[in-house]
Amino acid sequence: MDLDKLRETAAEVAGRDDVKYLIGWKKGSYGYRIAPAFVEDVEAAAELIFSPLCTANLATYLTLVEKLPLPRGQEPDDRKVALMVKGCDSRAVAQLLAEKGIHRDEVIVIGCPCPGMVDPDLLAEKYPETEEPAELKWSDDGFVIVRDGEETAVPRDELLAEKCRLCRYPNPVVSDIMLDDPVETWEPAEDEGVTEIEEKEVDGRWAYWQEQFSNCIRCYSCRNVCPLCYCQDCILDRLNPTWVNRSVNFSENTAFNIARAFHLAGRCIECGECERVCPANIPLGKLNRKLAREIRDKYGFEPGLEPEGEPFQASYKPDDPEDFIL
Amino acid sequence: MSAMLLNKEKWPDFVGKLTGKKLWAPQGKGEEMRFAPVTEGEAPALEYGNTRVPPKQAVFPQTETMFRFQLGGEEVEVPEPEEETVLLGVRPCDARSMAIVDNLFGWEEDDPYYFKRRELVTLVGLACSEPGLNCFCTSVGGGPASTEGLDLLMTDLGEHYFLEAVTEKGEALLKEAGDLLEEAGDDKVKEKDKKIEESAGKIKRSVDHEGVPESLPGLWDDPLWQSVSASCLGCGTCTYLCPTCHCFDIQDEVEGFDARRCRMWDSCMFGEYTLHTSGHNPRPTRRERTRNRINHKYSYFVDKFDVIACVGCGRCINLCPVNIDIVEILRQVKEAI
């Protein structure tokens, strides 16, 4: 992608009177790190980048805003938020729109067609991170690591993130501005991770998740990073009544993780952020993709594709199959 | 303090001497390494790097039963403390964090749960020869071979471990292992010192906190708090994985008539942490919470206990999902002062 064009466009959008800020990606404080950028003025747009390291789904910030009561006499700031999105991120926006979690006129969507992101863990494992900032670029058949002026070409399959191998929508499904021509879509890989678990006996599945959930430290980074976990009043935070105990043990951790997975069934857009941020390395993607697979297979429904569509499980049709009730 | 040498070939025998005590050591690979019980009869290989979750859980478990009771009853039963535990391969920063947190848990009155475990735990440290990318211990009062909080420190000298007892508990371990050890000569002491110096030289990051504890609260309304917290997700990663973070919640949990009062890690980055029942929250957004986290570590704690509540382990930097970097925050703080 042409970074000059990206920055020019961003500067133009961020400079608009009806725009509060633009959220994009910028270089992080060291190594491969990328940080979300909140661009409020034209100058700051020069920091923006789009590279194979921009895994973060920034759509979560649309609903993460903490609104304070306004001081008397102050008008609410109802300017728009501009958001840079990849294909998967745009599905989060579409899903939020469908659920009316956000409204179309509150957001300007800047689409970044995405040739696929690297897996940050794989990258650091194979090409250890250094303090000096490093960059990544796309090449025709993979990635290029740029460090200390030196370029290292890496084949795509070596570093491509799992969520991108499985991706069916690399191009934004909703956007106001597109920064580039759509990328050519690729044949999504078989979701072996999910299949592998499906093929286990019940006991084996239970043992697998028991081990995983026992590692959960309940930091809630998965919930907080999730663009679709945006309940103002999360059942996990409730104390009166307490739905999920604060104790960190397998039982409560399972209650939490299962509750979250079910609340995301038919809503998860498979951006993989939960798994990326989990400090306990729990393969949350598998859990959510399993439910997504069920819903795709049983109902032929995929969330986050139609901003105007009806959200699954929140709509009713008289001819809905109901054989599962009996 | 006595200094001894242990030939690495005798490491399994050294570990064997500790039978009867619970052994914990870093296990797993690379990023996923964590402190876990050692299988009996095995000698854990101590590797480079540090665990994701700090060993603070050995003295301050994430969830701890304070007492049990029957609903409607008037008897409470405090669980018996666990058996003696030896933690092998504790990094000096993590041991130092315990020495720092001792201040708080011992402030005016002792926290019985914490100190009971503290007494039962022996910390066998391993000096760092390959500091991590985000280590900055040397600039916050620690170092790759800091002994503060440790009972015994081991330094890897290739063929040997160089063993230094720091406390009586450490001396006792050395005594127990007596016949496995050899006296460390001056040459080995020099070799160790050189190794440590080299290691300290590999630490690239640092914070300059001169004047920060006094000036930090004065930056209360500085725009930097908005900018450094804008991307914060409000999760508990930085605090839960911080070896010096010690905040906890207390909850009653009931199953049928069996009930317990327990405490569990809590995080100042959660809104609920300070939320009043009335709905009022004195720290309503992530800006105030981030400000409090930094102030607490670099000012309030210093005010009370004369030591920075940050050991420079780098975990909060490594694992923050959105690259909120405490070294970078401190740089901006220093600039703003």
Add this chain to the structure above:
Amino acid sequence: MKTNENPYIPYFATVEDTWFETGGERAIKTFKVVFDDEEVRKNWSHRPGQCAMIGVLGVGESMISISCSPTEGEFLRFSVMKMGKVTQALHQLEAGDKMTVRGPYGNSFPLEKWEGKHVLTIGGGIGQAPMRPVVEYVKANYEKYGGLTMIYGARTSGDLCFKNEFEEMARDEELSCHLTIDIEEEQWGHNVGFVPQILLDVNPSPENAIAVTCGPPIMIRFVLENLKKLGFEDDQIYTTLENRMKCGIGKCGRCNAGNMYVCKDGPVFNYATLKEIPEAFA
């Protein structure tokens, strides 16, 4: 004093008497409780301004002001507003029921230091709870003090706590007792108007006086402003803070306002100290 070695283990106490101070959804109920263990009862000592962690086993604990003065007898009083999980459970308790108590926690009003001075208390709503022990203490040691002025207000007469006691005080000519409600009501024989305004009307002299205030944040803000107008210096003014608390003994972390832990360094603060803490009135 007999102390539990483990500060987290509460004492059991029996509710001896209980009554409602106010009604409605957020009713305030007062509990008069007595420790079950005679030794604890004998050895317990608290000072005006201190708090205790009271609770119901299986539900939890809340930090509540001890609203009686030790001069009143070997019992404790707590006035609790029905707000969350724990206070709802407390409200279920009737005479004869058990609650748990640990404490006393925090610092207290330096009443010895105030001897010889005129004590002015300015309270609003449930904020009178920590004021009441001050009033009772000064009344009990009246000869040591230069006088007592009490200003107390609430939204309506139904929202006033400790009404009967104060009605009596208002009739006592030696004391200067001023009750007020926000809006005029029939049969109301006292002041009408906001507490800060009544403070100006009463116009107490700052000379050799100490002012103590507690109430809703907005009231405190204007009371402080008006005390300054009346000529009170910062170090003549005291107030109490509250924050969410869990341990009560400075370990759990959450109650700090700046570098001060409300549970240990507070809840009583001199305004000269407090105004240096940016988070104090957050």
